[in-house]
Amino acid sequence: MRILLLLLTWCALALVPALPAAASAPASEAALRQALAAGATPVAKTPVSPGPQRTERIEAELVPMGAWVVPGSTAVVAIRQSIKPGWHTYWRNQGDSGGPTSLTWSLPAGVTAGDILWPLPERQRLQSLMNYGYSGVVFLPATIEIPAAATPGQSLSLRVTAHFYVCSDEMCVPEDLDLALELPVREDAAPLDARFGQAIQDVVASAPRPAAIEARAALSDGKLIVTANGGPLAGAAPKWAYFFPFEGGVIDHAAAQSGERGPQGLTLGVAAGRGLTTGGLTGAINGVLSTDLGAWEITAEPGAALTGVAGEGAIGDGEALQAKTKATGGPADFAKAALFALLGGLILNLMPCVFPILAMKAASLSRTAHDPAEARRDGLAFLAGVLATFVVLAGGLLALRAGGQALGWGFQLQSPAVVAALALLMLAVALNLSGVFQIGAGLQGAGQGSLSRLPGAAGAFFTGVLAVVVAAPCTAPFMAFALGAALFMPWPMALAVFLMLGLGLALPYVLISLNPRLLARLPRPGPWMETLRNLLAFPMYGAALWLAWVYGRQTADALALLFGAGLMLALALWLYGRVQAAGPGKGRAAGIGALLALIAALGLGALAAKAAPAKADGAGASAHLSSDAWSEQAVQAALAEGRPVLVNFTADWCVTCKVNESTALSSARTALALEQANAVYLVGDWTRRDDAITAELQRQGRSGVPLYLVYAPGKAEPRILPQLLTEGVVIDALKDAAA
Known part of the structure; x- marks a missing residue:
């Protein structure tokens, strides 16, 4: 009889995907529970390791809010759900169909778990039905009581079986995932967990x-x-x-x-x-x-x-x-994001971040203007470099975010090591354009020593790579919608949006390189090209200085190391140029000196990359406006006092941010408007990685800075200001908030 009952139960579960959403899930769970109550023996479960567990429709993981727990305290853990687009799970009252998520705990002696703290659900309308649930990524927190007898230095093994009903518009499937977590026990107060602590704390703080x-x-x-x-x-x-x-x-x-x-x-x-x-x-x-x-x-x-x-x-x-926007992925959303990405890429060619790269391409284009075949090759190689780099950066960003990392677009410039490396690279490019040394010196023709003219198409490809890396600080202001939507699309669509951005960035140069009539209008090669090449070195020097300034803002008293590395690199390249000028078999002493200087540059560069971060003071974003560091607590405290709040999310590597701060956010009229509105000015500095700021950007549908918010007392949601600010926009927003 038991065997027959188990077979019937198995058949019932196998038929679940074909049943209607309104009835399949509850019926299958009831059949299983009745079978177990009748004496059926469940199959022994394989011990589960900490980390995410997956099915075709959902990924779940048991994650902590704190880095460790303290004996006799109350800890918070959460079930993190990452739900496949087109599917959803349910709130405590599922609405007209489906079923709520439930948890079955297996805990050490003395450890007890509380109920789920339910976040506010989405309203999910399905024809004549209304369900309450969640889509995308959601955290379901629960409290864990830690016994006073817990021993510091050891770990508590938490195990839970999460029972989900994962449904689409066509079907509903019950999913059971066994999750595990090892909680270290220590005596001192715990900081937030580096991966998900801030996200869980935000859910706990905002839950009804x-x-x-x-x-x-x-x-x-x-x-x-x-x-x-x-x-x-x-x-x-x-x-x-x-x-x-x-x-x-x-x-x-x-x-x-x-x-x-x-x-x-x-x-x-x-x-x-x-x-x-x-x-x-x-x-x-x-x-x-x-x-x-x-x-x-x-x-x-x-x-x-x-x-x-x-x-x-x-x-x-x-x-x-x-009704919250579900995981973006429909054809209309994708088409809109792709179009905005293409337009944003075109606009990038007018931004100061990209000027140094356009200088390199101007030199290259002028050299190949009267060789259509070579111009076409360079144009396509440049496009390939741009697209390949966008795929690498966007793919890395999407992969890290899928793994729980709180990152946004431009994340590479939040690393002092990356900024230092880019500063040295820009210096090398500038010295090359100045004629200090040559690459591909054996090639014929003026201007072929440029770093953008490596042998064959490699130089054009390299320039495309460099264009994407340094364009990141200017990307976000014009890509708020497209990049924000792409980060929540299925990864093929997301990568396609980023590729459209790259196409827009490379398109003007590619069109010119493929059009013989336009190329024929350019002057023929001559001595003027050497002068142009030397002149175009100065935007690269400027880029190197700017990146050095950003590095100085990110680190504590380490700028001297970067300057030393730059000095040694310049010496190494100058000596290398002497070796090139001396000809084959000569200049050995200069070659040895160049090698030693390069080793010194690499050593100082490595020390600069490991420099300690500067202490964040949160202030000083605007010269004439006094500010405090942004935090959600600071916003709520000001609103509780009845004061409006102006929030500026910025970064030192964001050129648009700096322009806004030097104009609209540094004027005497803006300062007066803040004073008259009795407003609080808060600055969220994203120069270095800050998971709390990243999470807030994500909540506002953004993937990067700048972002300007104005909160009014009595209103839950802030007003989002344009990313290109004017003095009048800020003043009017403050007046409205005060009123």
Whole structure:
């Protein structure tokens, strides 16, 4: 009998994908639980190791908020879900179909786990149904009580089986994943976990909680009427509100919710669910009241409507505004992101970040202008270098983000080692253009000694690589939509968006190199080319100095090491040029000197790469505006005092950021507007990697800086300012926030 029962259970599970979403998941879990209750013996599970576990539809991992735990404390861990695009999991009340995520813990003696702290769900409409759940990446935190007897220096082994219902619009599949985590035990206070600590803390901080809100519920003509006042609702003016009940059957989930606001609160009405229409209102109704000003847990006791909850205007449920954007990946979203990427790449050719590279290409183009075959080869090689580098950078970024790293576009310039290497490379390019040494000196023709003219197409390819690396600081301002969307698309679409950006960057040069008529209009080669090549060295010197300044901002008193490395590199290349001028078999002493100087340059460069980071002070982004370091706590503290907040997310390697700060954010009028609005100015410095800033950029749909936010007291969401600021835009935003 047991064997037969197990076979029936297995068949039921195998048929689940073919069943409708509304019924398949609960039925399959019930069959399995009934089989086990009847005496079926579950198959022994293989011991699971810490780390992510995957199925075709979902990846999950048990991750900590703190780097370690302290005996006798309460720790927070979370189930991190990374859900495949087109699929979703569910909230504690799943809505009209599916089922909530549940956890079965296996913990050491004395260790206990609390309930899931549920983040606010998305509303997922499916034809005539409405579900509540999550898509993309979501954290479900839970508390873990650590016994006082836990021994420092050891680890606690946590095991949990997470039961998911993973559904698409066509089917629903139950997934069970066994997850594990080793929690180190130490005596001192723990910092946030480097991978996911900040993300979990943000979820814990933003999850709906009880507030000083009084609520009442009543049935009237088949509708549930909920009134709420007091606490954060008093004196507020929400534009929309929505009630998520904790239990199913309380409301018609798919029905629209509407009502009105009053001076002390609001009234909501929604069609009652089958549980109320058949059984009546017999007790309190618990749930989450979500508005554009915030979300709170409420308990609505049966009773007459409260006072002060009507008379100041109608409100709706804000479904069009509140429904979160799911993982981007539809054809329309992809086409829009690709188009913006192409346009953004074209605009990049006008930005100061790319001027040094355009200088190199101008020298190369002028040399090959009257050799169409060579010009075509160079144009295509340059395009290949641009596209290949975008694939490498974008692929690395997407892979690191998929692994849990909090990174954004331009992440390579957050590393002092990378900035130092680029500064030395720019110096070498400039010295080459100045004629200090030659590469490919055996080739014929003026200007062929340029570093952009390595033998064959290699020089053009190298220039394309360099163009992408140094263009990153100027990319984000014009790519906020495209890059932000690409980071949440399936990886093939995301890479395609980045390739379109590269195509836009390379397109002007490629079109000229492929057009013989345009090439014929350029002057013929002559002595003027050597003068042009030497002149174009100066933008490269400027780029090297700028990168050295960025490096100095990123590190603590290590700029001398970089200068020393640059001096030794210049000496090595000058001596190498002497060897080239002396001819074959001569200049051995200069060659030995060049080698020794190069070794010294590499040694100093390695020390510069390992330099300690500078202490972040968060201030000084604008010369005339006093500022404090950004943090979510600083924003909330200022808003609690009734003060507007201007937030500037910036980086020293972001050229657009520096231009905005030297104009719109450094004027006396802006300073006066801040003072008159009694506003707080906060600076989020992203020059070095900062996971908290990266997470905030992601929440605002951005992948890089600059980003300017203005918070107004009483409003949950900030106003996002344009990425090219003017003095008037900032002043008007501050006036509106103060009003």
